[in-house]
Amino acid sequence: MTRVISKLMTAGLTVILLTGLAAPALAQADTTTDTVTTTKQAKGESAIKISAVETPYAYFSTTSGIKRLSTLTGWPESLTVDQLKDDDYMQKLQASHPENDADTMDSIRQQMLLMAENLPNFNLQKSYIANMLDEAGIESSDTTADSSANNMVISIYMTLWEAMMSVAHSAGIMDQAAMSQYYQNTVIPDLKQLNAPDAVITLYDPTDFSDEFFQKLITSVFDPAYKNLTTNFSALADLSPEEFLKINLAESVNEQKKLMLTPLIDFTTKLPDGSYKLKGIVLSEFTFISTGLPAEVTPTPTPTPTPAKAQPVTVRYVDEQGKTLAPDQLLTGELGASYHSDALDIPNYTLTKTPANATGTFTSDAQTVTYVYAKPALQTGSAAATVDPVAPKGTVIYATKKIGLYRTATFSKKQVKRWYAKKSRTNRPMFVVTGYAKSKNGVKRYHVKDVNHHSKTAGKTGYVTTKRAYTAPVYYAKKHAKITVINPAGVNGYAKQNLTQKRAHYRQGQVLKVKRIVRHNLTTRFVLTNGRYVTANKQLVQAGKVQMPKQIKTKHAINRYTTANLTRKNRHIAKHTTLKVTGWAYSNANNFNKRDTLRYHVAGGYITANKHLVRVVK
Template identity: 60%
Template sequence: MTRGLSKLMTATFTLILLGGVATPAVAYADSSTDTVAATTKADDKITYHVGAVETPYVLISSTSGIKKTPIVTGWPESLTTEQLNDDDYMTKFIADHPENTVSDSNDVRDAMLGIVANELTASPKESYADFILASSGPAGNGYTAESLAKLSLLNSYVKLWDAYIHVNLSLKLMNREDVIKDYAENAAPELLKLNAPQSIIDAYNPGKYPEETFNDKLAKVYESDYVMLKENQLFSKISDEQFVKLDPAKTINEQLKLWLAPLSNYFTKLPDGSYKVSGLMAGGFQFLNFGTPDPVIPDPTPTPTPAKSQPVTVTYVDDQGKTLAPSKTLTGDLDTTYQSDALNIAGYKLSKTPANATGKFTSAAQTVTYVYTKQGTLQSGSAADTIETNTLAPKGAVVYATKKVGLYKTATFSKKNLKRWYVKKSRTNRPMFVVTGYATSKNGVKRYRVKDVNHHSKTAGKTGYLTTNNAYTTPVYYAAKHKTVTVINPTGVNSYAKKTLTGKKTHYRQGQTLTVKKVVSNKLTTRFVLKNGRYMTANKKLVQAGKVTMPRQIKTKHAINRYSNVNLTKQNRHLKKGTKLAVRGWAYSNANNFSKHDTLRYHVAGGYITANRHLVKTVR
C-alpha cells in the first residue's frame, strides 16, 4: 500500500496544494496514454504583456453560494507591474499592511511577480492547460490539455480524499465498511476519471486489506495527509465539523474546469494596451467545494466595464522607509497628466526626484515616493532593543533578518540582481549576516554590504547587499538591559566568568528565566551580566527578553506519530488519541535551510511531535 502511494506521488506534479503551476515534464515522465496533443495556429496568438496583477484569491463554494476569498487581507484589488518590481515601494507597502494575517506577504508578492515574469503568448481561445502543453515541446507528445490537467490534479484529489476520510473516522461518522463503500462509489471512479493507472486504483482500494491492516496502516496514511493539509493556510482555520462537508470530487472537477477555461477569461485589457491578470490565476486556480450542488463557475473576469481613473498617492519617506510627512492623494480624469511636488523637510535632503513624479492617471492606482536622507552624521548604537530607523548597524556588527529578505549583487535591488531569497524564519532559526560595509542604491537608499555567517547552512560565506530597513534586518545582539531573559536555544546556554565567554560556570537549559543586572559591550557584541555576576550571551537567537512560556504538558487530539528528529522524517512511535506527554522543550524544523519555512515542534521523551493546535492541545 505504502509503495503504491509512493509511486502515485512520484508520477504526479509537485504542486502548490490543490492547484498551481508546475513543470509539465515531471508529469510526462511517468504516465502513459495514446491520446494526441492539441495544436494552435501561430497566427491566432497574442502576447499578454502584464501591466497589473489582481491580488490572489480562491473560490470557495458552500450552500450560501460561491465566494471569492483573498489569500491576503487589506490589499488593494490589484498592483501594477511597476509597483511589484519596486523593492523599496513593496517593502513599505507590506510594512504598512500589518493587518494581513492569512499568508506571508512576501510569498504572495513572489507569486504575483511570477505571473509578471512568465509572459504568455497564446491564442485567447486556448486554455491554460493548452498553453502548458504547447510550451512543453517533445515532452508533450501523446497528451491532450485535458489529460495533462487531470494528471496535475491527481495527487491533490488523493490527499483531499485521504484527509476527508480521516476526519470522518476521527469523528466516528464512518467506520471501515463506510470507507470501503465510499472508495468504491466515489474515490475509485474519480481516480479513473483522472487517468490514474489501474494498478494504483487497485492498490489503493481499502477493501483489499484486512481490518488489522486498515487500522494499523491505512488509517496512518489518511492521517498523514490530513496533517499535511492542515498546515495549509486555506485549511488551518477550518474545523473538522466543517471539513466533513468538503466534496473532494467536486473540488477537483471544478479546478479542472478552471484549467480548461479560455485564457481570455483571466486577462483584462488595460487602456495602455497591457493586461491585468486575474487573481484566480495568481491564486493557483484553487476552488474548494463545501456542498453547493452543481455549482456554476463564474467567469473569473466578467466583460470589462469602461476603465475609470484611479488616484495617485504621493509619499515622503527617509532612506529607511520612515514616513516624514503626510501623504497626498492626486485625482484626475483618465489619461490626463498629474504633477507631484517635493516638500522641504527640516533636517532632510531630497535624495532623488522619482521617475514617475509626473505622469498620467490610469485605471490602476499609482504611488510616487520621494526619498530623503537625514542631514548630519548618523549615530551608531541605541538604547532600544532595535536600532532607530535612521541608524545603521556599525561595520563589523552582526544583523539578522526578521522577515523574508533578498541578498542582491548590487545596491540597487531588482529581480535581475537577486542572488537568493532568505525566507522568514522563527526567532531561533533567523539568518545572520556580518556587516562588511555600506552602499547606496541609484535612488539614494542605504544598503548593507554583508557576508552570510550561517555556518551550518549551504549559504555560508555568500556576500552581497541587504536592506537596512529595521523592519527586516536588526542587530542580533541586545543593546539595552532587560530585567529578565529566557533561554530559548534548544540546547541551552552557558554562563562564564569573563565577558569574553571564557571560564565556563553554569549551564542553563531551554526555558529557564534569569535575572539580569546589566549589559556590557565586548567589541561589537554585548553580554548580559546576571544577578550572580556571571556573563552570558545577549544573542537574540539564544535568549529572549522577558519570560517565555511553553506548554508543560500536552494531550493528543488525534492519533499522531513521534519522530526521532525535529523535521519529523524518522518515525519511532505511533501515539494514540488522548495520550498525555510532558513537554521537555521546543524547536523548529528546517533550522539551516533558508529556502524553507520552519514549523514549531515539541520535544518530548523519545523524540519530537507536531505542535499543530489542531492535533494536540495544552493540558498545563
C-alpha cells in the first residue's frame, strides 16, 4: 500500500473509480485544487505519536504457513524515527548492505519518515480506503469503500499476473496460446468478480495479439513486472518457475483488500512509553502474496514481544554556567535500542560542546546528555552572515537555476542523483519540502520529493540547496497590484478560497487586477477586484504586466507544428507571412535534462520564436 498511502499523506487524493488509481494533486494542477490537504482526526479522538517504524514487508503464504518477506536485505526489523532522521546512521546502515539498491533504500527511508509523521493526522479508527474517500469528499460507506478497494486491487492483480506470465514465458512453460487459455479460464473470471470494467478485462487479453505485439508485451510489460516484484522481495526470485506459477491471484488480492479495509489503528503497536510503532505491512505495495492460504483466512500479524524495561535518556540544553536555556527532552525506547539526541538552534547562542553520549543505546540505568552553549561575539559589517529564508515544511519550491538532487546533505559529485537543467518559469522543476538537514559544515539543506508528475523524475527524493539564488517558493507571499496569466492553458477564477465553484476562465496573457492576497493551508491565493479567487502559483501567474508579441512576420520560410517541441509538422509557411500570436509555450516541458526554448502559438499550432527566422511586428 506504500505508493498510494504515501501520496494520501503528502498531497491528498482524487479517487478515479474507472481505473481504481489514486492521483496526487499538487502545485502544477493548482487551477483546480490545493497543494497540500490534510485529513484531521475525527472529533473526540486524540492523535498518537509514532516513534518507530518497522521496515517494509509483505506476507507470503504457502501450505507450510505464513512467512514475512522483507523488502530490504539485512535491515533491522524496525527503526526509530530518530535513527531514520540521522544521516550518519542511515549512511552506515546502507553502506553495510550494498546488496540493496541505494535509491530504493533512500526512498523507503523517506516513506517511513512520512508515515511516522503523517499517519496520526488521519482518522485511525477508519480504514485506509475510508480515509482516502473522506479526503476526496466522497461519503465513505461500506459499499463505496468495498468498491474502491476492488478498483485498487485490480492493478495489483494485473501486476502479479504479468510477473507470472514473464516466468512462464522465460521458462518455456507457456506460449501465447497457453497464456490465452489461462487468461480465459482464470483471469477473466477473477476480474469479473472484482467488477473490473470491460476495458480493463480486454486490455491484456493475449488471445488476439499479433506475434510482434505479443513479444513487445513480454519485454515491455511482463518482464519489468517480474523484475520489480523480485527487486522488492528478493526471496521470490529463489522460487522455481513451477513454484512461482502456483501464486493464487484471487486469494492474494482478496487478502490485500481486507488489509485495505482494516482500521489504521490495527497497524500500530503501543510501546511502553505511550508512543506507537507502525507495522511495516502498510509500507509495501504488495501486502500479501498467496500460494496456499485457504480463502477467507486472514493472517495473524506477528505479535510484538513486550520489551524489557529501559530507563529514559534526559537531554539538557545549558549555558556555560549551567543555566537551562531550553526545556529538557526525554528520550525513551526499548532496552538495547539506539537513541539519537539533537542540538537545538537557540537564539543568540552558539553550541560550544557536543556531548560524547549524544548517541548511544538505552540501558537499565538513567542517562543524561548535556549540550553546552555560549553567547557569540557580535559580528558587524561584512563579517555578519546573510541567511537565506527557509521555506516551511510541506510547501512547494522550484529551481530557478540548474541544481543537483543529492543523496546526502553533504554535497559532492559522487552524491549527485541527477541534475535539473535551468528552465523557463512555467517549466521549472518543483519539489515538496519534506524536511531539513545540515551538511558536515553546518550548511542547511532541504530534503525534498520531486512532484513533477509528467516527468520521469517524479517521486525521486533527496537533498537540494536552500539558497534563494537557486530555489524559491512556488507561491507568492505578497500582494501585487496586477498579475498576468502565463500558464498556456490559462487559470480559473473561483467563488471560494479553496478554489471551488468556478466562476470564470482567464486566458494566457490576460492581465488581472488584485485586491489582496490570502493564505490557504500552505498555499496562497490572489483575490481579484471582482471578488474571485485565483491561484498565486508563480508557474501559472506572474506579477505585473507581461508583454508578449501580438503579431510576427516570417523572415524566412518556416514550418508550423502541432507541439511546442516542434514535432508533427502540419504546415509550411512562406517567407514574409504575417501571423497573429495567440499565446506562447516552451519546449521540453517535462524533460529536466534539457533547457527549454520559447515557441509562439499561432492558429493551428506552434512556430519558432527564433529572432533570425521571425520578426516581431507589434
